[in-house]
Amino acid sequence: MLRWGILGTGFITHAMLGAIRDSDSSSVTMLCGRNEAALSDLSAQYSVTETTTDQTELFANPDVDVIYIALPNHLHRAATEAAMAAGKPVLCEKSLTTTMEDANALIASVQAANIFFAEGLMYLAHPVMQQLVTVLRDPSVGELRSVSGFYAADIWQVVNSAGGGTLYNLGCYPASLLHLVVQTMCGEETFANRSIAAHGNIGKDDTLQDASLSVRFDNGVFANLMSTDSHGMAHAFEIVTTKGTLRFATNPWLPVAGENHMIWQPYDGPARDIVVKTEHDAFYHQVKMVERALATGPKEAPRPSPRLSDSLEIMQFLTDWEAAALGKDIPQ
Template sequence: MTLNWAIIGTGFISNKVIDGIKRSDGSQVQVIAGRKPDTLAKFQDEHAIPEVSTDYEAVLTDPKVDAVYIGLPNHVHHTVTGAAAKAGKAVLSEKSLTTTMNQADALMAAINDHNTFFVEGFMYLAHPFLQRFQAILMDGRLGDLRAVSGFYAADIWKFVNPMGMGTLYNLGCYPASLLQLTVQTMCGNDAFVNRRLQGVGNLGADGTVCDAACTVRFDNGILATLQSTDSYGTRNAFSVLGTKGELRFVSNPWQPIGGRSHLQWCPYDGQIEDIYVEDDFDAFYHQIKMVERHVLAGDREAARPSPRHADSYEIMGFLTEWEAACRSG
């Protein structure tokens, strides 16, 4: 079976997803939809896409389309996902899930009502690099989990839509999702939601949170610190500390590329071990292959380490709580 994709949205990220589809022998782009005919023509020419459209409804109900990628600003993810689910299409919707919990409730209701496949587009979680990370978390070398720290900084505020609600939903969702995977993997599926969070932040000129930091104490005693900013820098870090040592990312965990990705295991007593994952393809390709596997199997959701429905909803709850803490401070 070859999945015929509709791409909704003509932003930068759609190019990456299209490249991933083109590298797969199990998918092809059937149509790209957007609001600007000139931009659509450019996409069609660059990627040899058969069809273009400015009519989202017509695209979502097209019987030739099997799967839909939603690359629109995240404040409309719930409405387009709902329409795609109603039409019976498999849906890959870019992170973050939405921008409010009310929107998240509407999105989840739509995919449940129409029994369609849905996955949030945390592409990095589909890459073998993160599969290796999760395997190390489970192999016992860290001992008991004690602390997690991470940050993501990128000077992108000039290029993002203010309706996307700032750094937490553009960048902070990455360390938040990786924190969730870490805590769930080492402590069980329920551990992430049992927590106390404190946060602070700064507001940008557009009224959204541009710099954010939080500390979290989970009910089992694990501590976490996260930071996110879209107003300066280009840096990232993520580390996991157990009773026996530290596991840290040397490569950017949220942008695995084709080639070599790098982790370090740093035992408290012993030599540092460099861990490499070699793969020819980037995270966008692996995300497409993940969707293909699940759709072919008739699944409604992805399997870990990619986000399941409940995982995406929990991440939204975390981001919403973090934003409220930033604004109240």
């Protein structure tokens, strides 16, 4: 039985507590957060007997095997470094951080500790993403030519302004999926070799609220992404190859318990509905991924979940996108 300690009491914590409760190989030992009323509510709802407002107490608890960090992303570095110093494996919510300085320092602390760490891009642990990788590796799909995707949600009123804006709230989803597609179809080295152009709108909290991006990878593959916190609840992701198009008919970033659909439309022939059925959502599959890793010994998540190098490449992409959208020079 893997014993979890949970740091943070926001809405995402509910999803993870439900997923841990559904697993017969995990339980929650302790909840930690600054909001005592939220701690009390979570404790009662999910039958967790131990709570604390002190992170040090959480990290020092000998009955906690692994820490889930659900704090705002600008706090991820400090919390991860403290957990690593205490010898605790960590699953840390996306985005990894909000700056490359913090991202590099976080990963350095993980590598120095030589302890398991994974960034919580939970959708990548869902079976639909493993099926996507299988499809993309099939020679009959052809060669990659372009990718387009967007994620839109009217959430600017409720997100933490210290979190960096839409790119670190929502843009990390299409960015990380683009990363997986390019890496799978074009090789490990391709994603970092690119030129980009971007535009953005600043919101009332002085962060990017809307951001668009155009990318040309050095191998000639194009990509167009958009992320917005200012309106809607909408999503789209399409992959164009030399043989046809592959698009998600269901939300790729919130894969559900039940049926998840991708549509393969060859240029010559009928469309094929690719259905992935599962009894559990992405958060549950993320919990099982961590259970397997800690039971068998790897120090990082297996693909499609992000490895340490993947998390750094995604963060570099997000910070480059942010700089370009703000009209700043992109660090070389």
